[in-house]
Amino acid sequence: MSVQTQTFATVPDWLLAQLSNHLPYSLPLLRRLQFTKLPRGTSEHARIVLVSDDTSTCFTVAYVDPAGGPDTHMWLYSTLEDKPLQHAEKAHYTQQLEATIQALVAIYKDYGRETSYPGCVLLGTVHSEVRALLEPTGRVIPRAVGGYDKWLFKTEDLPRTEVALPEGMYWDRASLEDCRVVASRTNLPRPPEKLVAYPSLVIKLTDGTPIVWAFLGPDASLMSLHCEPPYRGRGLAKILAAKLLRERTADFGVGELGSADVAPDNVASRAVCKSLNGTTWWVVSWILLKVGEKV
Numbered sequence: 001m002s003v004q005t006q007t008f009a010t011v012p013d014w015l016l017a018q019l020s021n022h023l024p025y026s027l028p029l030l031r032r033l034q035f036t037k038l039p040r041g042t043s044e045h046a047r048i049v050l051v052s053d054d055t056s057t058c059f060t061v062a063y064v065d066p067a068g069g070p071d072t073h074m075w076l077y078s079t080l081e082d083k084p085l086q087h088a089e090k091a092h093y094t095q096q097l098e099a100t101i102q103a104l105v106a107i108y109k110d111y112g113r114e115t116s117y118p119g120c121v122l123l124g125t126v127h128s129e130v131r132a133l134l135e136p137t138g139r140v141i142p143r144a145v146g147g148y149d150k151w152l153f154k155t156e157d158l159p160r161t162e163v164a165l166p167e168g169m170y171w172d173r174a175s176l177e178d179c180r181v182v183a184s185r186t187n188l189p190r191p192p193e194k195l196v197a198y199p200s201l202v203i204k205l206t207d208g209t210p211i212v213w214a215f216l217g218p219d220a221s222l223m224s225l226h227c228e229p230p231y232r233g234r235g236l237a238k239i240l241a242a243k244l245l246r247e248r249t250a251d252f253g254v255g256e257l258g259s260a261d262v263a264p265d266n267v268a269s270r271a272v273c274k275s276l277n278g279t280t281w282w283v284v285s286w287i288l289l290k291v292g293e294k295v
Contacts, residue, residue, distance in 0.1 A: 002054060003051055003052065003096055003099050005099050006050045007049050010048075011037075015033070019077065022077070024152055024281060025077065026081075027255075028075055028259065029061060029062075029076065031219040031252050032219040035220070036063075037253070038251065039197070040197040041218070042065065045066055045067040045111055046064065046067075048061065049064070051099045051103070053092070053096075058079050058093070060079070060100050063075045066107065066108055066111040069115055069121075070117075070191070071124075072122050072218070074122065074123045074124065075125065078127075080129055081129055081130065094133050097134060097137075098137065101139060107291075117288055119292045120289060123287050123289045125221070126287060141288035141290065143286050145285075146263070146285065147264070147285045148283065148284050150281050150282050151261075152257055152259050152278060153245055155246055155256040158242045158246050158276055159238070159239075168205055171201065171203060171243075172202045172204050173201065173202065174201075176193070178200075179196045182213055182224055190224065199251050200248075201247075211227065212226070212227045212236045212240050213225075214226070214241055216245075216249065216251070216252075220252045220258060222241060223261075225272065238275045241276060260273055
């Protein structure tokens with residue numbers, strides 16, 4: 001079966017509609033493409049690659065911004081994620097992924113400079129089935145961190161009880177200075193200048209000190225949820241996460257689904273996800289993908 005490759009500088013509306021028909025597995029990429037419509041949601045170097053067959057029933061879509069980083073450069077969805085991959089389909093999807101890589105190689109060459117990871121892009125929240133087909137290409141560099149469970153939340157199932165904050169605390173959005181504090185509390189590559197562009201929610205003390213915070217990343221996933229040690233055990237993280245997902249997911253566009261990527265051994269984050277009535281669906285990881293002409 002032949003494949004055709006198309007590359008776009010902006011997101012076609014029909015592609016958003018097409019991805020919406022493949023929820024929930026298309027959710028990370030769909031949200032990332034929706035985020036391009038928001039201020040500072042993309043760059044002039046970003047491209048969308050669509051590889052499809054003659055019928056367009058089997059396809060692969062990638063968003064890549066070689067100017068991004070040091071956090072995620074690229075998101076990818078393939079219809080192979082929708083159901084268990086049959087042996088007869090493996091060769092066809094391998095062909096689609098190889099065509100996608102060749103498009104990425106051309107995009108990297110046109111970019112004409114190094115990425116944050118020389119010769120590579122950081123592919124984020126990639127489905128385990130997609131990764132399994134990418135690994136034989138010789139272009140995958142595994143990262144030290146392992147797999148994450150993809151948790152999904154329905155807005156209608158989130159806890160709706162509005163709890164008044166304790167005296168001396170108030171709600172706010174994260175300022176650039178707040179984002180500097182956030183960045184100092186994690187070893188993940190999340191520059192404050194990028195964090196400040198993401199939908200956020202913060203609980204602050206009356207003097208402006210942030211004590212609980214979370215963000216919705218460029219794919220609308222719940223991230224950087226944190227409560228300072230003296231204020232733990234009060235349920236503040238759960239209250240904040242539910243409020244953020246319920247009120248800000250709509251910033252990205254139509255849709256009631258939210259998500260989070262959580263390590264299996266992160267007991268605290270898993271407990272919060274359960275308290276939000278979330279459920280685990282599939283396993284994802286982050287990999288470096290070589291995009292030079294030679295492997």
